[in-house]
Amino acid sequence: MTTFSDTIIDWHHQHGRHDLPWQGTTDPYKIWVSEIMLQQTQVTTVIPYYERFLQRFPSVQTLASANIDEVLHLWTGLGYYARGRNLHKAAQQIVNDFSGEFPRNLDDMMSLSGIGRSTAGAILSFAFSLRHPILDGNVKRVLSRVFGVEGWYGKSAVAEKFWLLAEEHTPNKKIATYTQAIMDFGATLCTRSKPSCAICPLQKSCIAFTENRIAELPSKKPKKPIPVKTCQMIIIQNNHDHVFMLQRPPTGIWGGLWSLPQLELDTDIKTSLSEDFGLSIDKIKIGQVFRHTFSHYHLDIQPVYARFIDNDYSKNKIQDTATAWINFNKTVELGLPAPIKKLLIATNNK
Ligand code: SF4
Incomplete structure (x- = not known):
């Protein structure tokens, strides 16, 4: 020894x-x-x-x-x-x-x-x-x-x-x-x-x-600036206070977790949700931007609140991605990324 x-x-x-x-x-x-x-x-x-x-x-x-x-x-x-x-x-x-x-x-x-x-x-x-x-x-x-x-x-x-x-x-x-x-x-x-x-x-x-x-000592990793990415996260509620969620693919950031529709900042929300999921929405309200930091980049998230205007929500198109209308109280049983959980809790308490 x-x-x-x-x-x-x-x-x-x-x-x-x-x-x-x-x-x-x-x-x-x-x-x-x-x-x-x-x-x-x-x-x-x-x-x-x-x-x-x-x-x-x-x-x-x-x-x-x-x-x-x-x-x-x-x-x-x-x-x-x-x-x-x-x-x-x-x-x-x-x-x-x-x-x-x-x-x-x-x-x-x-x-x-x-x-x-x-x-x-x-x-x-x-x-x-x-x-x-x-x-x-x-x-x-x-x-x-x-x-x-x-x-x-x-x-x-x-x-x-x-x-x-x-x-x-x-x-x-x-x-x-x-x-x-x-x-x-x-x-x-x-x-x-x-x-x-x-x-x-x-x-x-x-x-x-x-x-x-x-x-x-120990010598640090040579520094590179951390890039900043941006996105909109869409919180769509229906008349039953359910929120529209989708499961992310099994690999990559937040792989397999349940999240919200995520769009580029300059994407037209109504057109995109209609084309991707067959959803019609109105009453769009923009929320406060917040930052989530991953190990290799910052993500500035722009929350967008919207209401689903068709009561028959079984009509939304089902894509390859798993999608679901989820009761706010049931989200506690799902695997959620921390910032999405924060966003949903804030929305539910409004
Ligand atoms: S081993 Fe760590 S704590 Fe001990 S003298 Fe060296 S630097 Fe200080």
């Missing part, structure tokens, strides 16, 4: 997190769900989602046989919905290709939807005590600072350097403890903007600290 891993494990013994809901188990299913939810998401945000999810889907079998709408509904508000779709797909892979048992080798684990090398390493070490390095954002930050690794991780030569270091410093024993310890070390001590160097047990050997380079 190297000095580095000894120090991290000793630190964890006294200062690490020991009571998170997904700790104290070696059930690979529970560990997997937590690891996927924790990607890009804070522990405090994840806890209630994790508990609700496990209550509804207590096993890989229950998840595999669930309807994707229900899975995405439980994911509503957690963001990065591809994670929820991949979780569902991987559960089906485990049931169909691995007889319902989690694989125990890295390649098989990485063949599952949504499981990359670091997540696979975490599941294998937590569930089966197998020695595999992990390299999530917290671990990269710690390694980069302690060992002075420069360069953006998105470049393959830099990524290779990080994996070599992670491999070298992963101990042969106490693998699950070390994995949790280094995650906690990065999440609570060597944090992104205000690391607690004054009480850090690695201070003397840490290159970032001794060379006063904490702010510059």
Whole structure:
């Protein structure tokens, strides 16, 4: 065992997190769900989602046989919905290709939807005590600072350097403890903007600290300006206070979630809704523009409120897309993107 891993494990013994809901188990299913939810998401945000999810889907079998709408509904508000779709797909892979048992080798684990090398390493070490390095954002930050690794991780030569270091410093024993310890070390001590160097047990050997380079390590991704896109979201209500919704295609932004008709800003709303869905509308009212930010662009949303003028709403054309008139109170049971949910709640409270 190297000095580095000894120090991290000793630190964890006294200062690490020991009571998170997904700790104290070696059930690979529970560990997997937590690891996927924790990607890009804070522990405090994840806890209630994790508990609700496990209550509804207590096993890989229950998840595999669930309807994707229900899975995405439980994911509503957690963001990065591809994670929820991949979780569902991987559960089906485990049931169909691995007889319902989690694989125990890295390649098989990485063949599952949504499981990359670091997540696979975490599941294998937590569930089966197998020695595999992990390299999530917290671990990269710690390694980069302690060992002075420069360069953006998105470049393959830099990524290779990080994996070599992670491999070298992963101990042969106490693998699950070390994995949790280094995650906690990065999440609570060597944090992104205000690391607690004054009480850090690695201070003397840490290159970032001794060379006063904490702010510059790890190296950031070269910046490109985030583009701004715009759209109109049409909230069409009928006389029964139902709202017209459509399910998005399974891939891409908000894949598989229920949303509203979305049009380019300069599109003629009446013509477009009539041509695309056979809907006649009137009483058009423009709402306040608001911004939703994705990881790679901003979306400025212009809400437009309209009323459906034909009481026989069974007459609307059904396209390839799934469309439905949905009672406002029933939208809570659907997988909705966060800004659409916000818009519908605001509309319902008017
Ligand atoms: S000394 Fe500071 S920067 Fe270095 S590992 Fe410790 S907390 Fe992180």
